[in-house]
Amino acid sequence: MKAKFLIPLALFIVLVIFLAIGLNRDPHELPSPLINKLAPAFDIPQLSEPNKTFSPASMKGQVWVLNVWASWCVACREEHPVLVELAKSEMAPVIGLDYKDQRADALAMLAKQGNPYLLSAFDANGRVGIDYGVYGVPETYVIDKAGIIRFKHIGPITPAVLNQKIYPLLSELKKS
Amino acid sequence: MKKLLFIMLCTFSLMVCAKDAVPLAEDPLIEQRLISISEEMRCLVCQNESLAGSRSDLANDLRREIRTLIREGKSDDQIRNFMVERYGDFVLYRPPVKPITWILWIGPFVILMIGIAGLFVYLRRRNSRVLNITLSAEDNQKIDALLNNAGKEGRDS
Numbered sequence: 282m283k284a285k286f287l288i289p290l291a292l293f294i295v296l297v298i299f300l301a302i303g304l305n306r307d308p309h310e311l312p313s314p315l316i317n318k319l320a321p322a323f324d325i326p327q328l329s330e331p332n333k334t335f336s337p338a339s340m341k342g343q344v345w346v347l348n349v350w351a352s353w354c355v356a357c358r359e360e361h362p363v364l365v366e367l368a369k370s371e372m373a374p375v376i377g378l379d380y381k382d383q384r385a386d387a388l389a390m391l392a393k394q395g396n397p398y399l400l401s402a403f404d405a406n407g408r409v410g411i412d413y414g415v416y417g418v419p420e421t422y423v424i425d426k427a428g429i430i431r432f433k434h435i436g437p438i439t440p441a442v443l444n445q446k447i448y449p450l451l452s453e454l455k456k457s
Numbered sequence: 458m459k460k461l462l463f464i465m466l467c468t469f470s471l472m473v474c475a476k477d478a479v480p481l482a483e484d485p486l487i488e489q490r491l492i493s494i495s496e497e498m499r500c501l502v503c504q505n506e507s508l509a510g511s512r513s514d515l516a517n518d519l520r521r522e523i524r525t526l527i528r529e530g531k532s533d534d535q536i537r538n539f540m541v542e543r544y545g546d547f548v549l550y551r552p553p554v555k556p557i558t559w560i561l562w563i564g565p566f567v568i569l570m571i572g573i574a575g576l577f578v579y580l581r582r583r584n585s586r587v588l589n590i591t592l593s594a595e596d597n598q599k600i601d602a603l604l605n606n607a608g609k610e611g612r613d614s
Contacts, residue, residue, distance in 0.1 A: 308504060314545040381514070407518050414543040416501035416515055 313414055313433040320347070320424050321412035328379050328387055328401035335376070335402040337428060344454045346447070347422040348398070349378045349410060352386040354418040360437035361394050367443060368397035372451045373423075377401030380410045380418050423447060425454045487527050494523060494536055498548050507550070 315321075324336040337347075348364060350357040368375050377398035379387045384403065391398075404410055413422070416435075423432040432450055434442055492509050500511035508516050519540075526536050540548050552558045592600075 311501075311545055311547050314542060407515075408522075411518060411522055411543060414545075416544065 309417060310435050313430075315414055315422075315430050316433060318430060320422070320428050320430050321409075323402070323409045323412065325409060326403050328377070328384065328403045331384070331403070335400060337424070340374070340376070340424070341428055342426050344373050344426055344451055345424050346373050346375045346451075347378060347413075347424060348375055349380050349413070349415050349418050349420040350401075351380045351382045351418050352390040353382065354380075356437045357419045358390075358394070360419050361397070363438045363440055363443055364397040365395050366440075367438075367447070368399075370448075372448060373455075374399040378409060378413075379403050380415060381405070381407040421447075423450055423454070426457070487524055490527050490533070491520060491523055494533055495520060497550050498540060499550055501544055501548065508548075 320337050322337060324334050327333045327335050346367065350360075364375060367373075375397050377400070379401045381404065387401070387403075391401075402409070407415075413420070419437055421434045421438055422430050425431050431454060432446065434446070438447065495508035496510075498508040500506045500508050500513055500516045502513040502515050503511055506513075506516075508519055522539075523536055526539060531539070537549070546552050546558075552561060554562050
């Protein structure tokens with residue numbers, strides 16, 4: 282009979298657990314529908330050499346990292362040293378996608394902070410970003426030899442993400 | 458009064474903002490379809506705003522994109538697919554019914570059913586308990602006395 286009085290308490294605890302889980306999840310981290318799909322094709326001018334273009338098709342046969350960035354993006358600055366480290370490790374080429382940026386600003390930022398990118402594609406109007414489902418710069422994609430997106434990270438890459446997720450994935454993908 | 462005026466001013470200025478969030482294009486028909494489609498979609502930057510109402514940069518770009526698709530003669534479903542392919546079901550305010558969203562769609566009704574069943578069981582149990590009690594003549598006299606007293610007190614106060 283006494284157990285009856287515990288029912289509201291039990292319900293309350295269940296509610297608290299649900300809320301705790303819900304509140305601790307980042308609503309900005311959405312699962313991307315692009316995972317395990319072919320990376321959308323594009324062919325747009327490069328940042329430093331506007332008369333040359335870059336297309337993901339040219340990376341076929343390589344495991345590579347696509348990083349969406351912009352000079353106006355504060356979180357990108359935070360992420361920058363991690364990207365430089367990734368580039369230095371030579372695990373995979375890092376290609377930038379300079380998203381809705383001014384050419385001069387972007388080049389100035391790379392000159393000042395170091396350039397981790399093999400090259401950057403210049404997405405002036407953000408059209409490529411839409412195809413990749415970009416909604417919060419920076420975003421990072423790992424693309425395998427067949428051109429399939431294997432991993433997406435939204436927000437700045439932290440050293441933990443780099444070491445625990447990206448490095449293991451890169452070495453696994455390079456083996457296959 | 459001042460406070461009321463202040464609130465009115467605030468809400469009015471909000472209305473003004475909300476209006477210029479939707480840039481008017483040349484073609485009112487396209488604009489109408491754009492609004493009906495984008496009102497059902499979430500802006501991914503400010504997630505509690507619809508794509509129609511958001512003033513974020515991305516929402517602007519996406520509205521431009523949807524306008525282009527409308528001009529290309531795409532159907533509403535095709536446009537919705539275009540968005541879902543890129544941003545996932547999360548972009549839709551009305552999630553599609555599929556195994557992963559079954560709990561979402563059916564869950565509330567299941568909980569309602571459980572509640573109704575619980576209430577039903579409780580009421581039946583209570584009714585049977587009430588019916589089992591039989592009153593003796595003495596009990597009835599006591600009750601009448603109490604009721605009479607209560608009536609008097611009620612009139613006095």
